Amino acid sequence: MSMFDGLKYRRVFSPIHNLDPRVKFTYACIIFIVAILFWEFIPLLVLFVIQVPFVILARVRREWLRSMKGAAFLASVIFTVNFAVSFINSGYMITFVALEYALAMTFRFLVLVESFSIFFLTTSPDHLGLALEQTRVPYEFCFAFTTAVRFVPVLAEEAQTIMDAQKARGLELEKGNFLRRIRNYIPILIPLIVSAIRRSLELAEAMESRAWGVSKKRTNLYELKLHGSDYVLLTVTVVLLVAAIYVRLYLPVPRLAEIFDYFAH
Amino acid sequence: MVKYATMPVIETRNLTYTYPEAAKASIVDVSIRIEKGEFVLITGPSGCGKTTLCRCFNGLIPHFYHGTLEGEITVAGLNVKEHPTYEMAKYVGLVFQNPENQLFALSVEKDVAFGLENLGVPRDEIRSRVDWAMKITGIYELRERAPYELSGGQQQRVAIASVLAMKPDVIVLDEPTSFLDPLGAKKIFEVIHRLNRELGITIVLVEHRLDLTVKYADHIIIMQDGKVILEGDPHKILDSEDMRLIGVGIPKVTRLYQLLKADGVKFHGKVPLSPEEMAEKVRRILKTHD
Secondary structure (H helix, E strand, C coil): CHHHHCCCCCCCCCCCCCCCHHHHHHHHHHHHHHHHHCCCHHHHHHHHHHCHHHHHHCCCHHHHHHHHHHHHHHHHHHHHHHHHHHHHHCCCCCCHHHHHHHHHHHHHHHHHHHHHHHHHHHCCHHHHHHHHHHCCCCHHHHHHHHHHHHHHHHHHHHHHHHHHHHHHCCCCCCCCCHHHHHHHCHHHHHHHHHHHHHHHHHHHHHHHHCCCCCCCCCCCCCCCCCCHHHHHHHHHHHHHHHHHHHHHHHCCCCCHHHHHHHHHC | CCCCCCCEEEEEEEEEEECCCCCCCCEEEECCEEECCCEEEEECCCCCCHHHHHHHHCCHHHHHCCCEEEEEEEECCEECCCCCHHHHCCCEEEECCCHHHHCCCCCHHHHHHHHHHHHCCCHHHHHHHHHHHHHHCCCHHHCCCCHHHCCHHHHHHHHHHHHHCCCCCEEEEECCCCCCCHHHHHHHHHHHHHHHHHHCCEEEEECCCHHHHHHHCCEEEEEECCEEEEEECHHHHHHCCHHHHHCCCCCHHHHHHHHHHHCCCCCCCCCCCCHHHHHHHHHHHHHHHC
16 A cells, blocks of 8 residues: 555645645646656656655655655566567567666656655645636535545544454454455445445535535635746746657657667777 | 523424334424524433434425425524525534534635535635634634544534534534533533523534533423423423433432432422532521521
8 A cells, every 4th residue: 555655645834735736736747748758768767856856845755755665566567567578579689679668668657656646745635626626627526526535534444443343253354365355354344335325424414504505606715826836837847848849859869778889889 | 591582593383204214203293482592402312303303493304304294394484394405504503413424624614614615605704704613612723624633522613613604593403412522522512502692592402411501501392202292491391200200311410409309308499400509509508507
């Protein structure tokens, strides 16, 4: 679960946390697009490294490292598979092309995890819901989103209670083979689902009692406004995108083999 | 203690309600009248229809639960049968038993603002009303916390603040302290007592713990098997022998008073509802013996 830990919001005060979630989301998406533009290793490595200052500025280094560690396993799988495929395709020869391709794919994945991890680590779910609302996503969806986030710790605690109760009745969770273990979880899932349904009914009742659905024009306590720092990030993001497209179209991108050749001679 | 007002804020006449597919009615022939500004205590054994009655007050019954509702019910001058819950919500605030399941937002102030946002109140006014409600209920310092970071008592005060922000005429609380520890419960009762005395909001409180609450009440309604069986001034109701038979836990001081009275001790005045009232009576007797 450690990769998801690295996506969980932490309340810290930093310049990155204060940025508008819409701008941060645009940033994460553009980084993703730029990552897709390149299949060479060097630009992807650059893309990976230039995001590190953001992490440090946001003061979420420890959480970010955890998400990177979590991603390491999947990254190594991506590397192995890509490398193996080109190894076989090139007639069982280890080539620079194969190595570069595998590395590039791996780093593309890491860049993706990195940028979205920065986004999720520094954006409160409340702000995220607000951003959705202000981008004119129907309020019902935004509400469902924030409520889901709000109830994650509640349900986790409840699952723990049910687990303890069933263990006290003699249920052994870590017993038997893989299928058996999955079956062991049924006595935990059923009460959990039943209570979640009951909870949702109570929630609906409370929502009704607080004038849910009364008017089409809902107001919101908060309003997102773009500040100076938001424009800075937006500019950086756009410049990055334009530069990336320019490099892609008009400049030669150094390849691993060429660099190796340069140093070899 | 009894206030004389002329306008009932809640009035029911022969109210009978059956849940969909239920064999028998949950409330039967309930006729009550709650005056503006009263502090009303509803009590009775579990399953006696207290919660069902509360759901009628803001229109969850019949609009949310459907089923068959007979008789008449008027709240804040509106016929509940004709006005949906979201309209009633402006006049009647309902606070539920489980504090956890009535908070939806990720911060306290967002939750308190929820009802006002739904009503489309302008942002500045939401801000001032939310701050006001949080200060009265003593949760202003917690305004940026997430609900799961709060204790049950704090969560319940958030729930009270969130209905208070809508400035209702009546606040109905359905066993608001059954998930709380005694200290948390005491704080809740103090908050609602304040809302009643200082803001004149009518309070309808469903509660088992008469020990802690009866001293605030102007009017007590006792239910059993869906019917109202005793109703009126708490001093009179608690003195009647019927109370004990129903299985409602009467305050210990009241019981002590009854036992001493049965032994022939001569008390003056009305039946005591709180230790303070009892102490006063004992002092008077001790003085006459000196």
